[in-house]
Amino acid sequence: MKILKFYNEHKKFLLFLFIFSWLFTIHHNISTANSWEDFVFHMDAPFWTFIHAFLLFILIDFIQKRASKKYENTTSSAWKYLKFFGISFIFYMLAKNIFGILISVAFDTLARNYNSSFQITYKLFYQTIDFIIFGGISLAYLYSKENRNYRKRLSEYVISNSKSKIQQLKAQLNPHFLFNNLNILDQLIDEDTDKASDFLSHFSELYRYALKTAEKELISLREELTFTQNYFELMETKYQGYYKLIVADNINASSIIVPPFCLQVLVENAIVHNLGTVQNPVMIHISLENGIKVSNNKVKQSRKKKSNGVALKNLNKQFQLLTNNSIIIQESEYDFTITLPLIKTNNND
CATH class of the missing domain: 3.30.565 (Heat Shock Protein 90)
Incomplete structure (x- = not known):
């Protein structure tokens, strides 16, 4: 029931995220190809990109809901979401790299996957870009959603207050x-x-x-x-x-x-x-x-x-x-x- 509720609440954004994953993957494959002969497109790639973006959105949504209580008295809503961005980034980088190291250890590929400082730096840089793109989109969506809900509550309060005054x-x-x-x-x-x-x-x-x-x-x-x-x-x-x-x-x-x-x-x-x-x-x-x-x-x-x-x-x-x-x-x-x-x-x- 919670999964269905989550889907109904965010279904439009998830559809956007799915379409964006396809466009992002196609754009990446085109930009890395030198010619049409080099262009390779795997049908499963956009789905993995979407799953990655979806899991990142779930992480950010979870942190935003938990951290909102701590920062509910923060004067600036934009500043509050910058904090969410930073916290989410730290959790994302730790989770992704710990998971990557565990997989490498399990398959005995640790030395091959982490054999140079360039390779480690490249992975961290690539992960940071991924987070900025998909995490930024997710945070922008959650920020706009909260603002819409706030304006709706404010409008309902104004209407209710006006009706009360009219009755008086x-x-x-x-x-x-x-x-x-x-x-x-x-x-x-x-x-x-x-x-x-x-x-x-x-x-x-x-x-x-x-x-x-x-x-x-x-x-x-x-x-x-x-x-x-x-x-x-x-x-x-x-x-x-x-x-x-x-x-x-x-x-x-x-x-x-x-x-x-x-x-x-x-x-x-x-x-x-x-x-x-x-x-x-x-x-x-x-x-x-x-x-x-x-x-x-x-x-x-x-x-x-x-x-x-x-x-x-x-x-x-x-x-x-x-x-x-x-x-x-x-x-x-x-x-x-x-x-x-x-x-x-x-x-x-």
């Missing part, structure tokens, strides 16, 4: 939605108990949906528009004719996703900060124009309501986490506009 921000918006509407209910109880009863019935349905939706990171624009329009109808229970909601036809709701409450918060913001009248209503427009645009005309209140802007701040943080872009706020004496950046998906580039 949405958790803050839910009480905001609840308390604002409870204040309206409190006012209606004093003004008109029948309206208060209708408001409470409608609000309970909306809040049930809001709790369910809050568990999701993203929803379709169609869902958010439906929720926002239902919320606006709820507001009309108290402010009949004071506010108008107009949704443009150019919004392709099927291909756009948004975080929950993003439009509802902006519509609520327009209602809270403007006091419309039947003669001069606050016109709230939702359209698609370089993002999702929510705009309204300003109708000044005689007494401006205090606001800490928590809803808009949270909304802005959500879009920064989801798109790396902030919401765009444009304000003049007569108008207030917020544009939400589009969230990219496979169908919405």
Whole structure:
């Protein structure tokens, strides 16, 4: 099972190593031949080269896994792999030469194989070149593999962290939605108990949906528009004719996703900060124009309501986490506009 797991983990690299062994052997035979008549190619040679490279890769992989624990706090990953290279080289040279001496002793060829300093130097030089080529390739592969895994873990951490932050921000918006509407209910109880009863019935349905939706990171624009329009109808229970909601036809709701409450918060913001009248209503427009645009005309209140802007701040943080872009706020004496950046998906580039 361990052999199969090792193969599945490194099968692409092993295939590359096999092809490279063939090319390396052919290149070596061509470079040593003076003519086509001198060129000799043995079919088993690339396989022995591959086995040699494969065993060297296993040695380096073994040392890298064992030594990683010792050098896990090393600041430079490149420096750490240079240490692996040096340790692997020492083990390789010792193992190969001890094995060679034992074979020579076993077959009584020690004097012939190690009969001069030139022969010994040549063997050591040849082994060093072999290690630099095949060991270097193996270390480069393991280094790039570790970097890919690190970037993947880092990306997963960033995504997980972003999702956690988004959930925290949405958790803050839910009480905001609840308390604002409870204040309206409190006012209606004093003004008109029948309206208060209708408001409470409608609000309970909306809040049930809001709790369910809050568990999701993203929803379709169609869902958010439906929720926002239902919320606006709820507001009309108290402010009949004071506010108008107009949704443009150019919004392709099927291909756009948004975080929950993003439009509802902006519509609520327009209602809270403007006091419309039947003669001069606050016109709230939702359209698609370089993002999702929510705009309204300003109708000044005689007494401006205090606001800490928590809803808009949270909304802005959500879009920064989801798109790396902030919401765009444009304000003049007569108008207030917020544009939400589009969230990219496979169908919405």
